[in-house]
Amino acid sequence: MPSPFSWTLRIYWEDTDAGGIVFYANYLKFFERARTEWLRSLGIEQQALRAQSGGMFIVTQTEVRHLLPCRLDDEIVVTAGLLESGRASMTIQQKAFLKTPGQPQLIAEASIRIGWVNATSLKPARLPTSILESLEKRS
Amino acid sequence: MPSPFSWTLRIYWEDTDAGGIVFYANYLKFFERARTEWLRSLGIEQQALRAQSGGMFIVTQTEVRHLLPCRLDDEIVVTAGLLESGRASMTIQQKAFLKTPGQPQLIAEASIRIGWVNATSLKPARLPTSILESLEKRS
Amino acid sequence: MPSPFSWTLRIYWEDTDAGGIVFYANYLKFFERARTEWLRSLGIEQQALRAQSGGMFIVTQTEVRHLLPCRLDDEIVVTAGLLESGRASMTIQQKAFLKTPGQPQLIAEASIRIGWVNATSLKPARLPTSILESLEKRS
Amino acid sequence: MPSPFSWTLRIYWEDTDAGGIVFYANYLKFFERARTEWLRSLGIEQQALRAQSGGMFIVTQTEVRHLLPCRLDDEIVVTAGLLESGRASMTIQQKAFLKTPGQPQLIAEASIRIGWVNATSLKPARLPTSILESLEKRS
Numbered sequence: 154m155p156s157p158f159s160w161t162l163r164i165y166w167e168d169t170d171a172g173g174i175v176f177y178a179n180y181l182k183f184f185e186r187a188r189t190e191w192l193r194s195l196g197i198e199q200q201a202l203r204a205q206s207g208g209m210f211i212v213t214q215t216e217v218r219h220l221l222p223c224r225l226d227d228e229i230v231v232t233a234g235l236l237e238s239g240r241a242s243m244t245i246q247q248k249a250f251l252k253t254p255g256q257p258q259l260i261a262e263a264s265i266r267i268g269w270v271n272a273t274s275l276k277p278a279r280l281p282t283s284i285l286e287s288l289e290k291r292s
Numbered sequence: 293m294p295s296p297f298s299w300t301l302r303i304y305w306e307d308t309d310a311g312g313i314v315f316y317a318n319y320l321k322f323f324e325r326a327r328t329e330w331l332r333s334l335g336i337e338q339q340a341l342r343a344q345s346g347g348m349f350i351v352t353q354t355e356v357r358h359l360l361p362c363r364l365d366d367e368i369v370v371t372a373g374l375l376e377s378g379r380a381s382m383t384i385q386q387k388a389f390l391k392t393p394g395q396p397q398l399i400a401e402a403s404i405r406i407g408w409v410n411a412t413s414l415k416p417a418r419l420p421t422s423i424l425e426s427l428e429k430r431s
Numbered sequence: 432m433p434s435p436f437s438w439t440l441r442i443y444w445e446d447t448d449a450g451g452i453v454f455y456a457n458y459l460k461f462f463e464r465a466r467t468e469w470l471r472s473l474g475i476e477q478q479a480l481r482a483q484s485g486g487m488f489i490v491t492q493t494e495v496r497h498l499l500p501c502r503l504d505d506e507i508v509v510t511a512g513l514l515e516s517g518r519a520s521m522t523i524q525q526k527a528f529l530k531t532p533g534q535p536q537l538i539a540e541a542s543i544r545i546g547w548v549n550a551t552s553l554k555p556a557r558l559p560t561s562i563l564e565s566l567e568k569r570s
Numbered sequence: 571m572p573s574p575f576s577w578t579l580r581i582y583w584e585d586t587d588a589g590g591i592v593f594y595a596n597y598l599k600f601f602e603r604a605r606t607e608w609l610r611s612l613g614i615e616q617q618a619l620r621a622q623s624g625g626m627f628i629v630t631q632t633e634v635r636h637l638l639p640c641r642l643d644d645e646i647v648v649t650a651g652l653l654e655s656g657r658a659s660m661t662i663q664q665k666a667f668l669k670t671p672g673q674p675q676l677i678a679e680a681s682i683r684i685g686w687v688n689a690t691s692l693k694p695a696r697l698p699t700s701i702l703e704s705l706e707k708r709s
Contacts, residue, residue: 171447181317200643226617310586339504365478456598490594
């Protein structure tokens, strides 16, 4: 099994809340940054894709479990990998790990379901074949 | 069955993304605003509670389903109600509805699991009895 | 001199940072919510206006001074009033006050310059006459 | 004159709004990420500094001019450099450039005034000498 795509990012003030830790909703942003870079690594640029195809991704379901808090200045590694894909949607599995001097620690994990819609009508549409092929070839 | 607590809010530019609709991660903020106001309606002020008890809520799990998009200037109603509560955590059920001239339309629904931690150590702790009593009495 | 338009809002977890106070960038959101509601009170709905006119507002310059911090659960009042308007832009003066048992305390003040652009090309355009008339009549 | 510190970042969905471009308030986040990395490059880690000194930075004034819009998937370079520093505050000058196949284009520029406060009382305090020395030596 190949190791999943991973993307490193840093925690800034904007990501934290008055609890002194990262605000939980912001993990959805971290997961999305990693998904976006994973897609980019497969040759899929969303802005260009929309201009060409008239379609765009839309998130239809998210499930996130938070295991450990993280803080300002922490560095985290976020993974992304295809769990399953159908004609009009796909599910991505993602994890976030805190970098430490020792082993990385799992801080959150998520399952994100994504559909493909016409960018004007927002009606569901079939995923472009080119995307499915890119995903299946390399993930 | 009593009708659940509900909180109305408006969609601003800050809530939207380049898809022309509300950015999905922001629904977690909307759900939290409604939860906070629901707790306030039960006499629970989180900042004061932390000063008194040394503890705070922490979100440990979120599940959100997105059914319909909403847009700038839309007005939405968000509900909150207790699904279950234990000694150290509780699960809140929430829905978001788009206000329309006719019937409100369900746009998203969520289940949010919340724990109680010591605000300094972030270690799990028992929910203060006063919170459990407030929740059980009125929800 | 008429008292300026004012809009009350509450501080939630999403607004704070690990300093225990509201993250300064979020005041721009508070100022915008108040501007949006001020425009709405003058009959200007931005989403509808864009559909009709093909144009939209764009912020071109912001100046914000932060005088006092505010915290979770605080309630603040944000004002908005027209400072000056030209053919293609206008400047809005705004203040944020903390509600207290005594006199409200000034916590931040801002000057926000806004232009009008074609929503497709993003090129500057003349403010629709209807907007200028609404602003001058009532502000 | 040495070239200023620069930090590259990518525009994601979270950064955009329904105008199809980056939401202006988010440039304050981009500027802060670059300032944080600039400070880190000078040996200043804010979380560690707070633990040691009991103090933290607080933004007291921001001025931002927006010259050109940018969009999803754009890559931008943000600079940071010391404009002036006193005993209790400093002003940082920052610019954001859009990466293009040709010359980078200036999209926004800012002047950010920052104070140093006791992290508990939030009262202004003198900047630690170690910070002033790091800033003056290398900027």
